[in-house]
Structure formats: structure tokens, C-alpha cells
Amino acid sequence: DAKTTQPNSMESNEEEPVHLPCNHSTISGTDYIHWYRQLPSQGPEYVIHGLTSNVNNRMASLAIAEDRKSSTLILHRATLRDAAVYYCILREHTGNQFYFGTGTSLTVIP
Amino acid sequence: DADVTQTPRNRITKTGKRIMLECSQTKGHDRMYWYRQDPGLGLRLIYYSFDVKDINKGEISDGYSVSRQAQAKFSLSLESAIPNQTALYFCATSGQRNTEAFFGQGTRLTVV
Numbered sequence: 486d487a488k489t490t491q492p493n494s495m496e497s498n499e500e501e502p503v504h505l506p507c508n509h510s511t512i513s514g515t516d517y518i519h520w521y522r523q524l525p526s527q528g529p530e531y532v533i534h535g536l537t538s539n540v541n542n543r544m545a546s547l548a549i550a551e552d553r554k555s556s557t558l559i560l561h562r563a564t565l566r567d568a569a570v571y572y573c574i575l576r577e578h579t580g581n582q583f584y585f586g587t588g589t590s591l592t593v594i595p
Numbered sequence: 596d597a598d599v600t601q602t603p604r605n606r607i608t609k610t611g612k613r614i615m616l617e618c619s620q621t622k623g624h625d626r627m628y629w630y631r632q633d634p635g636l637g638l639r640l641i642y643y644s645f646d647v648k649d650i651n652k653g654e655i656s657d658g659y660s661v662s663r664q665a666q667a668k669f670s671l672s673l674e675s676a677i678p679n680q681t682a683l684y685f686c687a688t689s690g691q692r693n694t695e696a697f698f699g700q701g702t703r704l705t706v707v
Contacts, residue, residue, distance in 0.1 A: 526701075527701075528687075528698030528699050529685070529698045534693070577693075582628065582643045582653065585630075585639070
């Protein structure tokens with residue numbers, strides 16, 4: 486299964502944008518890029534996913550490199566509630582099992 | 596009601612005991628998963644099921660078994676619990692196509 490590489494931790498000031506990077510150099514043409522986040526003491530929750538084009542939803546934006554070997558999750562205005570571990574995951578287009586890495590722990594500074 | 600419900604939420608058991616963790620979902624999805632999370636680490640896949648008659652091993656299935664009793668129910672069993680199975684366990688469900696997955700709130704299991 487294709488793997489992802491993320492920084493262990495990042496910090497951001499409250500109300501500023503946050504760019505969370507993810508490298509996935511072994512991605513296949515049919516793998517979707519998914520992002521989940523895990524708030525303290527909770528199960529992971531879906532954030533966003535995409536294949537080739539950049540994606541936007543109410544929570545975040547996903548910017549995908551042209552060669553698809555990297556992507557960036559963008560939180561437009563970080564809030565204290567966004568402090569969490571963010572996981573970048575690759576999933577086959579058929580939606581089969583998905584594997585988590587260690588993620589990026591985001592700290593938001595008031 | 597929550598999309599994915601796990602019971603119990605917390606459990607302390609003794610070494611050698613058999614224990615079952617239960618999961619039910621209201622999304623109507625075919626696919627269900629069990630994950631384990633150790634402190635400071637990401638989630639690791641234990642077992643997954645694509646329908647009632649389909650069970651597959653994940654990364655770390657040794658020492659665990661599962662049962663898919665119905666589309667909505669997927670149970671994880673530890674036949675003889677050992678201390679290094681102390682962890683946080685998550686159940687999840689997703690649709691057939693490449694859609695989002697929904698996770699339960701987790702079961703914190705301690706084996707003493």
C-alpha cells in the first residue's frame with residue numbers, strides 16, 4: 486500500500502491560515518487522497534478528499550500537486566478547535582481498506 | 596443516535612480473559628473496520644469486512660478475531676487477553692465507493 490509522509494508537529498497562530506503538507510511519492514493513478522483529523526479523546530473525523538483537482542469544502546481546502554506526489558491541507562483560519570492530529574491517507578478508488586500513518590499534531594496558539 | 600456506536604467505552608480485564616468489543620452503525624454501509632491505537636501512534640488496521648460473508652485480516656490481526664453478525668454489527672474479540680493489547684480501539688464504516696469513513700468514539704481497553 487502506498488505510504489504517506491507528514492511532519493510530526495506544526496504550530497499556528499489563531500485566526501491565521503495553516504498549510505499541512507503530505508508527501509506520497511508512490512501514489513498510484515487510482516488512489517484518492519483523504520484527510521482525517523483526530524481531536525483529543527475522539528475518533529477520527531473526515532475532513533476532505535480528492536483525486537487530481539483541488540477541492541474545497543466547509544472545513545478546509547485540499548491542494549494537490551500536478552504530479553500528485555504531494556498535497557497540502559489548508560485551514561483558512563485556524564481556531565483553537567482545530568488543534569488535532571491530522572492524517573493524510575491514500576485510498577484505492579474502490580474504497581477499500583485504508584491505512585493511517587502517525588499524522589501531524591497541530592497546535593494552535595491563542 | 597451516533598452513526599457508529601461502540602460498547603463498552605471503557606473496560607478493564609484480566610490477563611487470559613476473553614473479551615468482546617461491539618460495534619454497530621446506522622449508515623447502512625457494507626464496509627466495517629476495526630483499528631487499534633497505541634499512545635502517540637496512528638491507527639493500525641486489525642480486521643475489515645466488506646459484507647456479512649466477507650472477513651479480511653489487516654496489519655495486526657494476531658490475537659484477535661471478528662464476527663460480522665449483520666450488516667450493521669461488527670464485533671472484535673480477544674480470545675485470551677494479554678497486557679500488550681492494552682490500547683484504544685476504534686470501529687469505522689464506509690460506503691462501497693470512495694466515500695468518507697465514519698468512526699466510533701473508541702473503546703479504551705486495559706488488560707492487567
